[in-house]
Amino acid sequence: MNDVQEVTSPATSLTGPATCVTKVELRVSCKALLDRDTLNKSDPCVVLMVQNNGQWVELDRTEVIKSNLHPVFGKVFCLDYYFEEVQKLRFEVYDIHGTHSIGTRDDDFLGGMECTLGQIVAQKKMVKPLLLKYGKYAGKSTITVGFSLCVYIGTFLFLLLQDLFSKSDPFLEIFRINDDGTEQLVHRTEVIKNNLNPVWEPFKVSLMSLCSCNEERKYDAVKISLWRFCLKESFFSSSQLHRVYSFLDYIMGGCQIHFTVAIDFTASNGDPRNSCSLHYINPYQPNEYLKALIAVGEICQDYDSDKRFSALGFGARIPPNYEVSHDFAINFNPDDDECEGIQGVVEAYQNCLPKIQLYGPTNVSPIINRLAKVAAGDGNIKDASRYHILLILTDGVVTDMADTREAIVRASYQPLSIIIVGVGNADFTDMQILDGDDGVLRSPKGEPVLRDIVQFVPFRDFKTVSVFSPSVTCSLSIHFSTSWHLTALKQLNRIFFLMQYPQLV
Template sequence: THPTRHAGHKAKATRTTTTTSQHPNNMKVKLSLSARRLPNVAGLGKGTSDPFCVVTKLAEGASQPVVLGKTEVIKNTLSPDWTKVFVFDYELGHPVHIAISVYDEVRKGSNKAMGSAKFELGGILGAKGSVKAKKMKGGGTIFAHVEKYSGSGTLRLALQGIKLKNTEGMFNKSDPFYDVKRKVTGPSGDVWDVIYRSQHISNDLNPQWADSTIDLAALCGGKLEQHIQISVYDHEKSGKHVLMGEIETSVRELVAAKNSGPFTLRRKGKDKGKLAVNRADLIGMEDLSTQVAGMSLSGGASAPPLPMPVPVPVPVPAAAASGAGAYVPGSAPAYVPGIPASAPSAAAGSPTFVDYISGGCELNLCAAIDFTGSNGDPRKPGTLHYIHPDGSLNDYEKAIQAIGRILAKYDHDQKFPVLGFGAKYGGIVRHCFQAGATPEVDGVDGIVQAYRSVFRTGLIMSGPTVFTEVMQTAAAHAVSSQEEAKRNGKQAYTVLLILTDGAVSDVHATAECLKQISDSPMSVVIVGVGAADFSAMQFLDDCASHGTPDIAQFVEFNRHRHDRLALTAATLDEIPDQLVGYFSRKGVSPARAVHLDEEEVVVEPEEEEIDLSLAFGNDGEINVASGGHYNSSMNF
């Protein structure tokens, strides 16, 4: 999870920055940030740095970089936990690259840079616990955590301390402030995560703090009965604040407390004063606010030639059988379709793709590549399978890289099966064989290497174009993966990426096969490569019969060959709904969000310095002065 936030860092009121798009199927996520062991750049004799960070959305293509906002400044600490969150519209096929720049606030002079790091939003979400950490140049580590943003409204809260117990001795009075915390369950048990921190009030044991506005999604996920904690501290310039007392309560009880007596603050079992609720209103939830307001409380609280590709055992439908005698059934179970069920109607509070991914559901990628003769002689330049000696990518490789790199972010072990179809070995046409030397390869680069290795095996490119065997194989693999995940209390979903240069030879057999496997935990993405007429392939988007889930999507590569983002958007946009639809039909809810202790988060090494310069205006405005463009390694 987001590293546990501790008392000891001053923070302003929580604010939320939102970046939106107009896509109708987007999901909202929120980004929260923290840092550890930052370098102290305050200067000799000037104490400890006062860090804040700026979030910038990096530009791709013709777009411009945008500063999304900054966090609050936290005084005198090198390990800040910022409370401000940034809200984004999230879509699977639309990567969002951001730069996190950390500064030490300097009142008289220029803010001093402390470090920076780059993240991709989907990469954070797909990481274990939906948290990533990176080393920054100059020292320190930045932690980024992404979770679902439900937009549940806000809590307008005004609190007052009454006769607080002084912690400053006889001649001084405490400088109280309060934290509002949510309970987070991690591997080591429950911890309290700071969501909001008030300003401190100097020398006052009866402080009346200013109104605060707290996001309910961040505080309690919109669940008004969820336990929260309010802790009052004596502010210390050193950052080592002293606990004065605390209560455990809920939003519902806070709203009702306007009509009842104050809460009793306690520390180590002893009364430490009172905490009165002068205001607790639910904004954006007016009806519910009225409902709970009437309640009262009774109390408070590359290499030499490889061997011939290995045929893959596959259950082949009778309508698509071709050379079936070449296959020997293996230990992998055949896919047995279940009874199709219609998707449940959408309802408020229904689970989303983000819920499943946050709960640890993994997306398993399986690639299937067309080696039929219509692709042309791979030794001749200009043919679709030609391997360029200068290392540049052909269209098959571009599609593998673009789509694979996005899906790979959601697969923790980075192991991917690679299949081939349409090649002849030993006089037999194989419509499903293992590409590469191993059943699974490492990473997306491993998929490309497995693809290239097939041309060193003595294949004869043949035909016809048959998808059914690779689809059946992938479906069996998907079912097996989900069953294994289920035994371990987890979830798994497979995406089959088929790359082909032409239409299938038997449309009806393919449609029937899709119908048979439509109840498997799998989506089928078919990318047409080359200049063939793919009009006959459009049936794939419409072949789902009434009551049968639509799991297939066809995209023509040439329509997006100069725009990688458009390609990934077109191919992956339907997958979130298909994943949610499968688990909903099976009655499988998202698992509880995975929370990690800080030491469990894998810290990635520092990257090259970010080409980004920010300009800070006297009015507090921050703009991009130069740079800010994301340099993709993919050159379409």
């Protein structure tokens, strides 16, 4: 008998290395559309546009529904979701005339809505008013965009076949059958010598590469209808399913991201009044501190429901006594260090500079300890539904390296990730120690981190913000999937999973 198991152990696949991409589905409906037709009701169609290099390009469109002002479209938009990118979408609704629906120039525009894919993912179901040209409301018209994962039973499959061969030295090949009938090799196992009952090492094959998330697709190479086979209860009797969690599982489970930025105000940055200073405020373009802050913050803000972000500073003398502080609110409100949106953080930063004296040294452990304490409190909440991201912007190597290593090891037990961005032209070689890419980071006493929570990036290595942002934030989704509070979210994810696929209950 064939066993189908889902596994989580690593393996090599012909589909290439893992990337920070997930396939998602969007479903669209509208209510109270404008009635443009004289004799009949409007015949609506929704056109999905994506922004590419600043230009709006049509990606796909729904079917046309005749004479309906409250359409629920059957068309499903399938998109690649990248956590590390701001993916701008525009939904345009048209009243289609005639039998040809190729263009929309001669059709009546019923309204449009712009958003990001991240906003839809975070809200799960987005309801927005439709706007006409120049921002005018299209009456009471609204559009609803629902989101779901393009996943059915699990993310990866492991096939165990026994008593299938008449020769020794067997190996298994899995092919995808394309629409034109051609075969595409997806995975090849290792060869097991002299064994008529082979059990191969577990391997990973993504559903996207295997069947494009289509559970009805059949594969003659293994002589089974893969998904129908999976759903038979008898095949689970001697197997164990292990759900492979992703970043989107956390979002669907109700997890919220809380974003905190910590800014280096040490004297090595230079006098902010001097144009050579890293803190110089140029009225025509942002400095490197602002560029890094905006690049990371704009991505994280989609997953924070209240859009309020903590903004901290270190290494400066602050009013009223002008004592050195390595952990202060840049809005100078110790009871509420949060700002309204990324723009609020930018304004607080600009207003802070004239009021402080840049000093030193570059100590970051106090802020890491502070965030770890806050994250520990959130981690004790029953559903563990908040994850913290700390963005540290600094122009040099930290002075308190031993204390920082100790703080990171302690923080690795909490729902927290740390992004450190090196600003300016300093030698950041020693900062790579904190990243842990060359080995496991350890405290001065030799205790290893529970999981990798730090990503260090020198800003100068990236010529544009569009390249910098994905390189930094892609690792965050990996931090999520290895977070200690994975177990606490399993029940939440199970609820959402069964809501999506009640036929599996």
